[in-house]
Amino acid sequence: MNLNLPKLQAAISAGNVVELEQLLAADPSLAAANSEQGVSMILWALYQGQREAALVIAGHKSALDLFEAAALGLTDTVSSLLRDDPAAVSALAVDGFPALGLAVFFGQAACAALLLAAGADAAQAAANPMRVAPVHAACTHRDEVLGCRLVHLLLAFGADPNARQQAGYTPLHSAAHRNQPRLITLLRAAGADPLISNDAGDTAIDLARRESNAEALGALQ
Numbered sequence: 001m002n003l004n005l006p007k008l009q010a011a012i013s014a015g016n017v018v019e020l021e022q023l024l025a026a027d028p029s030l031a032a033a034n035s036e037q038g039v040s041m042i043l044w045a046l047y048q049g050q051r052e053a054a055l056v057i058a059g060h061k062s063a064l065d066l067f068e069a070a071a072l073g074l075t076d077t078v079s080s081l082l083r084d085d086p087a088a089v090s091a092l093a094v095d096g097f098p099a100l101g102l103a104v105f106f107g108q109a110a111c112a113a114l115l116l117a118a119g120a121d122a123a124q125a126a127a128n129p130m131r132v133a134p135v136h137a138a139c140t141h142r143d144e145v146l147g148c149r150l151v152h153l154l155l156a157f158g159a160d161p162n163a164r165q166q167a168g169y170t171p172l173h174s175a176a177h178r179n180q181p182r183l184i185t186l187l188r189a190a191g192a193d194p195l196i197s198n199d200a201g202d203t204a205i206d207l208a209r210r211e212s213n214a215e216a217l218g219a220l221q
Contacts, residue, residue: 005033012045012053020053024060031060038094042068046106066091070099070115073108082118089120096128104150105137113153122157130166135159139174139183147175147183161192168198176204176220179213184220194220 004023008030011019024030035044042061045054051072058064058072066088069077078099082089092098100120103111112134116122125133138150151171155161162170172192175183184204188194194204202210208217 002027002030002033004030008033008041009035009044012041012050012057013048015050015053017052017056020056024057028060031057032062034094040065040068043071043093043095043102046071066099067093067097067102070103070108070111071106073103073106073111075110075114078111078114082114086118089115089118090124092127096126097132098124098126098134100124101126101132101134101137104134104154105132105140107141107143107146107150109146109149109153112150116153116157120157122154122159123163125163125165132165133159133163135161135163135171136165136169136174139171139178139180142178144178144180144182147180148186151183151186155186155190161187161190162196164196164198167200170196170198170204172196172204172220173198173202173207176208176213176216177211179208179211179216181215181219184216188219 004027008023011023033041042054042057045057054072064077066081069081100112100115103115123133125131135151135154138147138154141147164170171187172184172194175187197203205220208220
C-alpha cells in the first residue's frame with residue numbers, strides 16, 4: 001500500500017482540497033490508488049460526501065472507468081466508454097454496485113438515462129448484502145423532485161416498484177420514511193404495495209404513522 005494513502009484519505013475526509021492537490025502533485029500515483037476494500041479513491045471520496053475532492057482526484061487520473069464516470073455525472077466520458085466496451089454496462093464495481101446504481105445513488109439522471117439506453121438492467125440489484133436496486137437508490141434522495149425523476153426513468157425501463165433490499169425494505173418504505181408523498185404517489189401508480197412488510201414486520205404505512213409523517217401517510221392510505 002502507498003504510504004501516503006492514509007494522508008490522502010484524511011485530506012479527502014476533511015474536504016481539504018489544497019492538501020489534496022499537494023499530495024497528488026507530489027505523488028501522482030495516488031490518483032489511481034484504491035482503498036483497503038479495493039474502492040477507487042474517486043468513489044471513496046464520493047461515498048464520503050466529498051464531491052469536490054473526487055473531482056480533484058479525477059483531474060489527476062489518466063483515465064476514468066465507467067463506475068467513476070457514471071458516479072461523477074460525466075456524460076461524455078460515459079458515452080465514450082460504452083462505445084468502446086458495450087458489455088461494461090452490466091459490469092459490477094469491486095463493491096458490487098453496477099454503474100447504473102452508482103449514477104442513480106449520486107443523482108446523475110443524465111448518466112442513468114445513457115446507461116439505460118445502452119442496455120443497463122433497471123432491476124439489477126447490488127451484488128452485496130445490501131441488495132440495493134437502482135429504484136431503492138433513487139428513493140434515498142432528500143430532493144423529492146430528483147427522486148421522482150429518477151424513479152420515473154427507472155420504471156419506464158422495467159424497474160420493480162416492490163423490489164426488496166436488505167431487511168426487506170421496499171421503495172415505499174424509503175419514501176414513507178422521508179415523507180415524500182409525490183414519490184409515494186408515483187410508486188403506487190406503478191403498482192407499489194403499501195401493505196408489504198419488511199423483515200421487522202413494518203409496512204410503509206406503519207413507518208409513516210410511527211414517524212408522524214402525515215403527508216406520506218395520506219398518500220399511502
